Amino acid sequence: MSTNDRPPVPAGRLRKAPEGFVSGDLINEICAHGMDETRRGFLRKSFLAAGAALTAGAAGRALAATPAAGAAAQAAQGDPMILQPRPWSTMLGHPVAFHPYGVPSKYEANLQRRQSPGLTQTAQASVAFAPLQGFFGIITPNGLHFERHHQGWVDIDPDQHRFMINGMVKEPKVYTMDDLMRMPSVSRIHFIECGANTGMEWGNAAVPTVQYTHGMLSCCEYTGVPLKVLLDDCGADLKNGKYVLAEGNDGSSTTRTISMEAALDDVMVAWAMNGEMLRPENGYPLRLVVPGVQGVSWVKWLRRIKVGDQPWNAMNETSAYVDLMPDGMLRQYTSIQECKSVITSPSGGQMLMGKGYYNVSGLAWSGRGKIKQVDVSFDGGRNWRTARLETPILDKCLTRFNIDWVWDGSPAILQSRAMDSTGFVQPRYGQLHAVRGTRSTYHNNAIQSWQVADTGEVFNVHVE
Ligand SMILES: Nc1nc2c(c(=O)[nH]1)N[C@H]1C(S)=C(S)[C@@H](COP(=O)(O)O)O[C@H]1N2
Ligand SMILES: [Mo]
Numbered sequence: 001m002s003t004n005d006r007p008p009v010p011a012g013r014l015r016k017a018p019e020g021f022v023s024g025d026l027i028n029e030i031c032a033h034g035m036d037e038t039r040r041g042f043l044r045k046s047f048l049a050a051g052a053a054l055t056a057g058a059a060g061r062a063l064a065a066t067p068a069a070g071a072a073a074q075a076a077q078g079d080p081m082i083l084q085p086r087p088w089s090t091m092l093g094h095p096v097a098f099h100p101y102g103v104p105s106k107y108e109a110n111l112q113r114r115q116s117p118g119l120t121q122t123a124q125a126s127v128a129f130a131p132l133q134g135f136f137g138i139i140t141p142n143g144l145h146f147e148r149h150h151q152g153w154v155d156i157d158p159d160q161h162r163f164m165i166n167g168m169v170k171e172p173k174v175y176t177m178d179d180l181m182r183m184p185s186v187s188r189i190h191f192i193e194c195g196a197n198t199g200m201e202w203g204n205a206a207v208p209t210v211q212y213t214h215g216m217l218s219c220c221e222y223t224g225v226p227l228k229v230l231l232d233d234c235g236a237d238l239k240n241g242k243y244v245l246a247e248g249n250d251g252s253s254t255t256r257t258i259s260m261e262a263a264l265d266d267v268m269v270a271w272a273m274n275g276e277m278l279r280p281e282n283g284y285p286l287r288l289v290v291p292g293v294q295g296v297s298w299v300k301w302l303r304r305i306k307v308g309d310q311p312w313n314a315m316n317e318t319s320a321y322v323d324l325m326p327d328g329m330l331r332q333y334t335s336i337q338e339c340k341s342v343i344t345s346p347s348g349g350q351m352l353m354g355k356g357y358y359n360v361s362g363l364a365w366s367g368r369g370k371i372k373q374v375d376v377s378f379d380g381g382r383n384w385r386t387a388r389l390e391t392p393i394l395d396k397c398l399t400r401f402n403i404d405w406v407w408d409g410s411p412a413i414l415q416s417r418a419m420d421s422t423g424f425v426q427p428r429y430g431q432l433h434a435v436r437g438t439r440s441t442y443h444n445n446a447i448q449s450w451q452v453a454d455t456g457e458v459f460n461v462h463v464e
Contacts (some may be wrong), residue, residue: 012357014350020268071443104143106135113144116200116212119297124152124251127194129215130365132344137191137390139216140400142274142431147281148194148216148295150316151252155280156301161249162267163286167306177285181271183225188268188291191219191365191398193337195294195321198444205449205462212346213448213460217363219398222289227263227305237265244315246288249303256297257311257333258290266396269302292367292396293335294443296321326437330364337367338455339375339426341401341418352456355409360387364399366420373419378405380449380463381428387416412452415462425435430464 035309083321113128115121130146140291155157158177166172194216200206207213228230244263250381271277276286284301290297311317311333323331341364341393346352364371370393375384387401401416418426429446436443451461 004258006013013353014346015353026376037078083432086093086290088248099306111144113146113215114206114211120235125150127196127216130218132215132342133212133219133347133350135344136400138219138363138392138400139274140220142220142276142279142282145218145220145273145282146153146194146216146278149250149252149281150254151250152300153281155207156249156285158285161301161303163302164235164304165230165234165236165307166248166304166307167245168241169231169307170237174406175230178267178272180225180286183229185223185225186268187223187272188266188289189219189392189394189397190218190289190291191337191338191396192289192298193217193365193367194444195296195334195337198340198446198448199267199441201446201448201460202440202444203438205460207348208348208460210342210344210448213348214342216295217365217398219365220273221275222268223275224271224286224289227267227269227288230269230305231263233305236307237362240309243308243311245304245308246297246299246302247304247311248299248304249329254296254299254313254316255312256299257314258288258293258335260289260307262293269305269319290335290448291336294321294337297335313397321442323436324439326439328459334443335367337365338443338445339366339368339371339418339420339424341371341416341426342407342448343376343416343450346414346452346458347450347460348460350458352407352452352458354456356408358405358407359402360405360414361400361402362387362416364389364401364416364418365397366418366422366424367396368424369421370395370397371418372421372423374399374401375413375417375419376401376403377417378412380417381447384417407452409454411454413461414450414452415447415463417447429462433464 001096106312111131111134113130113248115126115128121127126147126149128147130140130144163175163180172441176459197216198213201213232242237269238260242260244258244260246258269286270289273279273282278287283302286302287303288297288299316330321334323334325331343360343362345361346358352358360376362374364374370390371389374387374389376387377384385403387403390400390402393399427446432446447463449461449463451459453459
């Protein structure tokens with residue numbers, strides 16, 4: 001079905017997910033024991049209660065804006081919202097620069113990064129998930145970028161920050177921010193995904209919304225200087241230097257080994273995201289951008305790059321960010337984030353408000369290149385239709401897909417399956433489990449399933 005021959009059915013409406021209303025205990029329980037009918041019942045109740053609270057409260061815009069055709073029909077029936085003067089059309093507006101730095105509308109207050117109560121966290125070693133269900137297109141707004149810190153975030157005075165390159169180089173050098181920002185810069189759009197994204201879902205459908213299943217994912221335009229330029233500047237030994245070590249300046253001193261091949265390819269020493277300086281939470285004033293590679297290598301508050309001839313086996317390369325394989329061995333140095341996708345609307349915790357047309361929308365990405373195709377199934381993987389890919393379609397970048405769906409009111413299971421430019425196809429859980437077992441935490445790129453009940457409620461379910 002193309003956009004031009006949409007059937008003449010009433011437009012379906014979507015109630016937004018009331019994130020943050022599900023009790024932490026419930027999520028803990030689901031994480032520990034998986035989903036069953038009792039827990040599903042509790043979930044349903046908490047979402048219904050939250051829905052009521054939302055309609056009553058300030059965020060009363062619980063129903064998505066009615067699409068144009070629906071609005072026109074209402075006007076014909078005498079909708080006072082369009083026929084009568086509205087309060088805001090007869091009052092003085094706010095002055096310019098009322099907010100010298102702009103803030104979102106108060107009606108969008110529900111859209112926040114959130115911590116999952118189901119994860120063990122301390123105030124510092126923690127993660128806040130991005131609300132993917134509320135994003136449009138491919139760019140993550142800076143204030144909603146996911147956050148992952150091993151030892152809290154710091155706000156470093158750029159005048160006090162120094163960046164060093166040493167190890168197997170002709171001339172070790174220390175750069176100030178001014179030095180770096182004078183160098184030839186590039187700007188590129190890339191996704192960043194924590195290797196632990198979707199980690200809670202290895203065994204069973206565990207958490208209720210896409211924010212918690214896939215929200216350790218963001219996508220920005222980064223500006224910085226290619227690492228290659230700096231390695232050249234210091235005369236790196238490219239014959240014997242096979243790796244670089246990136247080191248952060250926070251309390252965790254996060255360090256990661258990166259291959260020289262990647263370092264000379266598209267790795268950037270970046271100071272900006274989405275047209276402004278990095279946010280402190282994301283590494284201000286300097287972070288490494290390692291396109292296609294898991295988030296832990298994107299070292300924040302970057303202070304040093306060391307050139308060496310073998311991997312360093314740092315803490316985050318031996319005890320964390322390693323993949324537990326079925327034979328009990330740990331796989332080290334998995335870096336590339338393989339091809340993956342997820343439907344963000346409708347998604348878990350949302351509610352379809354009646355039969356009719358829905359624009360099903362989601363995100364696809366691959367650490368190996370571009371997205372070539374995304375197929376969507378509405379019957380749990382039996383039949384597939386190809387989605388529309390929105391432009392731009394970039395290397396190692398989120399790609400937005402959309403597809404038309406007319407919901408007939410009966411139960412459905414929605415899935416998306418991405419293919420990248422290498423021909424790699426995103427696996428089903430059954431395929432992933434066959435190779436990787438079920439005890440891993442990291443690098444879960446399996447096909448996500450959302451079950452739509454006949455009531456319109458959408459649930460996270462696990463389909464092997
Ligand atoms: N210095 C430093 N760099 C770091 C981390 C950290 O704790 N300290 N966390 C890493 C991890 S595990 C991830 S997933 C990404 C998260 O980046 P973000 O917080 O900008 O989303 O940063 C990486 N870089
Ligand atoms: Mo991470």
